[in-house]
Amino acid sequence: MRLAVVGAGAVGRSVVDLAGEYGHEVVAVADSSSAVVADGVDSRHSGVDSDAVVARKAERGIVGDDDPEDALAADYDVLIEATPTTLGDAEPGFSHVRTALERDRHAVLANKGPVAERFGDLRGLVDDSDGEIRFEATVGGAIPAVSTVEDIEPGHVTAVRGVLNGTANFILTRMAAEGLDYEHVLAEAQDLGVAEADPSFDVDGTDAALKCVILANVLSFGAADDPADAREFTLADADVEGIRDVPGSALRLAAEDGRTVRLIGEATGETVRVAPRLVPENGTLAVSGTQNIVQIETTHAGRLNISGRGAGGPETASAVLGDVGRLE
């Protein structure tokens, strides 16, 4: 498949880097201010030189000398939307996907914004297009959460829950293990690059909530006989509590009783809830550090647990490229 990668952060760069290994060719790469578009697409060597793109991004902060619009207009089969997640109108990611679908091309999203905030609009665009959308990378990084729910069939999944934010999980794990308070562990996480300078998105539960909203949309639209009857979820429908004010003493009390606290997200076709919850210390959901886990509750197949790396460039790119493979 010929890929146009929009967004040159850790995920976009990893997709560019790994696409060849998966048998795909990158024909265009864009970041917010620049782009590089391949001249021809006749042979497997005619695509974008991915090493050069990654090097230019690192050295000069640009991916090439073309205009970002040129990448959207390039001759690709699949658009990879890997720009940063934005809320509300989910722009510019939403428009990038719309452009691809209006051109009857596929789109694979690593950007949570459009699938969490405008799922209904996306479904409408897909209905009028020969293109499809996929978005495995938006939930749980490398973990195949969306495709597993699809395989089981959303109508036979009663709930999906789990630990879906590695930063918050790292902080809770360290607080419990070292008996330290939130502020102390946050500073450590920032030093290690596990938490961002502004950690709000992770520690306030927004990121986990977006993932659960996406899962709720998958469940709701997937289970409905007629998509018009499906309930659409956005972040505003989620009940969200973060971990910012969880004191170290609460974690100690939990540990005395063989329990611990994890930021757990839960999605059904009717509700989305993210909150710190008490779980057994050695239980399945008490994954450590930056690990994520997705637990799927099914009607006929019991409970499935999938844990793994919930973030990271190559990990998320592997989910993106898995989606590209499903579109072939």
Place this chain on the structure above:
Amino acid sequence: MSDARDGVPEEAADGEDATPDGGHAATTPSTHTVRLELVDEPGQLLAALHPIADNGGNLLSIYHERGNKTPRGRIPVEVDFEATQERFEGIVEALRSEGVNVMQAGTERYAEEVTILLFGHLIDTDLSDSLSRIEACESASVADVSLAAPQGTEQASSARLRLEARAGETEAALAAVRELADEKDLRLVEPLTGVEA
């Protein structure tokens, strides 16, 4: 024996007429649960069971929570037995006169146990009032409280509460705690109920 009377459930202490099902309760055996606190020494459990069997209680189950400790560092044991109301009173008296600490005795069988964390200004917002209000919501009783206030009573503190809820009423009990937490601006960490496996 006045000490022993303190442990007898109120409806029994008030006399037979006060029991909800009148005279039948005194003669029909029903299931009772007592929660005992034992010192972790050999023979303690057996010593606690004798007064029950010797006074006409028919033992049904014993839940010896070895992994748990009460706030006083002892081991909680929950014993279910069948007895008439009259014999039940005698059993509780006998246990106490043997020196066994009866933490809780009642005809109500609490089938579900749920542990929660509360944190915030627990002490400034009157912890004992909070606990009595949870007790007042008929779905649950507070079995155990552990408090941690590492920065003194004026700073935020944390508490772990073990609630015993009636069968099928865990959600109602949690709803009552949620409401209390909202009102007092406390944060509640709920368990993931029904998921633990």
